[in-house]
Every structure is written in C-alpha cells, then in structure tokens.
Amino acid sequence: MAFLGSLLLILITTTIIAHFSTRIGIPGVIGQLLVGILLGPALLNWLQPNNFIHIFSELGVIILMFMAGLESNLALLKKYFGPSVLVAILGVIFPVAGTMAVGELFGIHGQENIFIGVIFAATSVSISVAVLKELDLLKGQAGSTILGAAVVDDILAVLMLSVMVSLLGTGGSQQSLGLTFVWQVLYFVGVYLLVKFVTPYLVGIADKLFVPQARTLMAIILCFSLAYVADLAGLSAVVGAFFAGIAIDQTKAKTEVDHNIQPIGYGIFIPVFFVSIGLNMTLAGLREDIGLIIVLTVVATLMKLIGAALGAKFAHFDNRQAYLVGAGMVSRGEMALIIAQIGFEAKLLSTDYYSAIVTAIILTTLIAPFLIKLGVSKHNAKSLK
Numbered sequence: 001m002a003f004l005g006s007l008l009l010i011l012i013t014t015t016i017i018a019h020f021s022t023r024i025g026i027p028g029v030i031g032q033l034l035v036g037i038l039l040g041p042a043l044l045n046w047l048q049p050n051n052f053i054h055i056f057s058e059l060g061v062i063i064l065m066f067m068a069g070l071e072s073n074l075a076l077l078k079k080y081f082g083p084s085v086l087v088a089i090l091g092v093i094f095p096v097a098g099t100m101a102v103g104e105l106f107g108i109h110g111q112e113n114i115f116i117g118v119i120f121a122a123t124s125v126s127i128s129v130a131v132l133k134e135l136d137l138l139k140g141q142a143g144s145t146i147l148g149a150a151v152v153d154d155i156l157a158v159l160m161l162s163v164m165v166s167l168l169g170t171g172g173s174q175q176s177l178g179l180t181f182v183w184q185v186l187y188f189v190g191v192y193l194l195v196k197f198v199t200p201y202l203v204g205i206a207d208k209l210f211v212p213q214a215r216t217l218m219a220i221i222l223c224f225s226l227a228y229v230a231d232l233a234g235l236s237a238v239v240g241a242f243f244a245g246i247a248i249d250q251t252k253a254k255t256e257v258d259h260n261i262q263p264i265g266y267g268i269f270i271p272v273f274f275v276s277i278g279l280n281m282t283l284a285g286l287r288e289d290i291g292l293i294i295v296l297t298v299v300a301t302l303m304k305l306i307g308a309a310l311g312a313k314f315a316h317f318d319n320r321q322a323y324l325v326g327a328g329m330v331s332r333g334e335m336a337l338i339i340a341q342i343g344f345e346a347k348l349l350s351t352d353y354y355s356a357i358v359t360a361i362i363l364t365t366l367i368a369p370f371l372i373k374l375g376v377s378k379h380n381a382k383s384l385k
Contacts, residue, residue, distance in 0.1 A: 003052040007272070010047070013039065014271040022134075027369040029130045032271055034366075036278020049279045053272060058237070060273030061126050061334060063265040065238040066223045068129045068138065068147060069245020070258050076144035077246075083315030084148030087308045091149065091329050092121040092156050094307025098299045106292050108353065115164055115348040119340050119357060120300045122157040124333025124365070125150040126238060126273070131369045132328065135376055142321050145312065146328040147242070154236050154335065155184065161339055162234065165346050180234045187233040191226065191243045199247040206253070215253040216260040222247065236335060273334075280337060281362045282355065289356035296360040301367055304330045324375045331368035336361045 014032045021031030039047045047053070077084075096117035103113035125146055132138040132146070162180045199222065206218035223244040230240030248257050286293070309326030317325065340357055343349040349357065 006047055006052065007056075007268075009039065010035070010272055010275050011268070014275060018271075025373075027131045027134055027373055029127055029134070029274060030366065030369050032274035033127075033278045036275035037281050037362075038278075039275070040279035041282045042278075047275070047279060049276065053276050053279065056269055056272040057276035057334075058273075060265065060269035060271070060276075061238055062223065062227050062241040063261065064126050064129060064270050064273065066219075066241040066245040067258070067261060067265060068133075069242040069247075070249050070254060070261070071133070071138050072147055072242075072246055072249065073139050073144060074246055074250065076139070076141070077148050080141065080145045080315075081148055083145050083312060083317070085152050086315050087145060087149040087311035087325055087329065088152035088156060090311040090314075091123065091153060091304055091308035091326075092160075094303040094310075095120045095300055098303035099296060102292075102296050102299050105295070111164070112349060112353070115343050116353070116357065118157070118160045118164055119336050119343065119349075119361070120296075120304075120332065120364075121153075121160060122332055122335040122339050123150055123153045123304070123329050124238075124331050124335040125328060127331040127333055127365055127368055128328040128372060130270075130274075131372045135372075137324070137376065141317070142312075142324040142328065145315075145317075145325050149308065149311075149325070149329060151239055151242070153329070154239055157335065157339065158184075158234055158236070161342065164348055165342065183233040184235060187230060187235065190229075191240075191247075194222075194226070195243065195247040195250060200251050203248075203251045203253045213260060216257050219244070219248045219253065219257040219261070236338075277333060277337075277362060277365055280358055282359075284355055286359070289353075289359075292353070292356050293359050293363070296356070297363040297367070300332070300360060301330055301364050301371075304364075305371065320375060324372065327368065327371035327375055330371055331365045332361045333365045336364075 013035045017031035017035050018028035022028045036047075038044060041048060099120040100113050100117040103109070103116050108116065128146060129138065132143050137143050138147075159181070202218055202222065203215060206214040211217065223241050226240035226244040227237035228240070231237045248254055305326040307326075308329035309322040312322035312325040313319075337358065340349060340354070340361065344354055
C-alpha cells in the first residue's frame, strides 16, 4: 500500500501550497506544479515518476478536459472556429521556425532539429484551462478560441508526428499517415453523431437504471470511451474527453454531472496530474545544457505567444484578448512530453538533448499561467469575459 503514502503526500502538499499560492495572487496550478519539482528527482527526491502516478495523472488530465467541455459554450466554439484555426496554424508555424533556428545555433541539424520543432509546435491547454477556470474566463471569447485552437493544434501536431515517425523513425511504432488521417476523420464523424443524437439517448437510459448516480456514471463511461477511442485514432485522449464534456453539456444531466465530477477530479486525480509534470524535471546535465535550455525556453514561449496572438489579431480580436489567447497556448505540458518520448523511442531525438528538451517543456508549462495572470488584472477581468 505504499502508493497510498505517495498519494497522501501529494494531496496534503498540493492543498497547502495551492492555498498559499492563491492567497498571494499566484494561480494555484503553479503551486501544484512546483510541488512536483520540490518533491521529485529535481530536489528532495521523495517521489519518482512511476506507474501509479502516471495512471492517476492520465485520469486527472482526462477529467480536467471533460470538465472543460462541460463548461464550454458550444455556440461560442462554433462562432470562434475560424479564429481557432488561425490561432492554431500560426501557433504551429512560429514555434517550429523559432526552435529550429535555436537548434541550428546550438549545432543541432537535420531530422533531429526538425523533430525538436515538432515537439514545440504542440500545445497542452490543460494547464491554461485550470487557470482560466480559476479566473472565470473559460466561457468567454478567449477561452472558447483557446479550446477550439487546442483541438486543431492537437490534430496538426499528431499529423506532423506521424509524418516524422513514418518517414524517418526507426525504433517506434509506425503507422501510415493516410491510415492515421482516415481514422481521425472517422473519429470526428462519430463524435458529431454522438453529440447530436446518441448522448441524450444514453442519458435517458441512465435515468431508468436503479443505480446511484447513474447519470454521472454514464457520463464517466462516455468520457473514458471517447478518450480511449481518440487514443486509438492517434489523437490525444484529452480531445475525446473534451468532446464528451461537450456532449453531456447538451443534455439535462449537465448540472448534476458537473456537481458530482468536480470533487472526483479536484479531490484526487487533477492534483496528481499537475505534480506529475514537475516530477519529470531533473537537474541532471543542467549545467552543460543551461544555455540551450534558456534560449529554447525563451524562444518557444515567445514564438507560441506571438504566433497565436497574431492569429487572434487577424481574426479581429482586440489586443488584450489576442494576448490572452497567445498566453493560453504557450504551455506544452503533457502533449509535448508525449511527443518527445515517442520521438526518443523512434530514434528521432538523441540522449544528448533529451533532458534539455524535457526541461524546456516543463519551464514553458510553468511560465504559461504567469503569462495568463499577467494579462488579467482585477480591473480588466470583467471586460475579458
């Protein structure tokens, strides 16, 4: 039962740190990320990334994005789909170009440098979602655009990864780009049918079951099912969880499910997810790679911020909304870590740079909530909704 000790340590420390972080005006998410760095291999080494933490963190990010879908406004998502595409495309082009330039500067050439660009093209908005929820901005113009752009960004990142692994990889699981694309198209067709026709029927079935919290159980089954199938289709599981939340949002079960799922997520799984990101950071090789880490972090942050913000500006957002969109897209989080790991296994990324890349990913993830908070003061928060 040693895992209970680890879970207890995580829950106690994240609760205390999140409380004091919020009291001093720092997003609670930052405190939880720092707990992972403090307790993990980087400092105290009381916790190590293991199978238990990995599973709980996966469930945490799935539940977090499911709740994001529950709190999204489908009409706004449709309205800002065009801006979302612009944000995603420019938010991919700028980081790829910028980080490849950094690679050339530090003597990284060829396919490895291209793959580093692909890694930093990825976006993980799970951290941004938590901060936007905390600031009550998830349902606004910027929040809806960020959520829509995250889906498009995820598709673009997966397609680029598929191309790299299929054409150049030698050690990983390879699947043809055409087959990956077909599966993804079929997946989104299925999601559309599910949201429009199937989910209300499933909620109706739940109402007839003699089972406690039947609606919530049906919602969790739907969430995990869509997440699992998204993973099979080559997409991130969080995309499936997000659409499951949107599906439940369109039914009469929304309020009940939202009320019941939040204690499950925030009480257990989501804190483990945030801590797990910090656990990936180590100080090994930090001195040798410090220059690469600093420059890569700065460039990756600025290029994603500028690219995504420009996409929002081209869609006629005002400066504050455009900045908030850009800041919301900066975090690389678990998406970039997964891509880096796949590339490492496929021999697209060498051991020489793996630790530096992972450290830069963690740092961009830590910076993102501060950038969001920077654009949201007490005076302009209401105008941003």
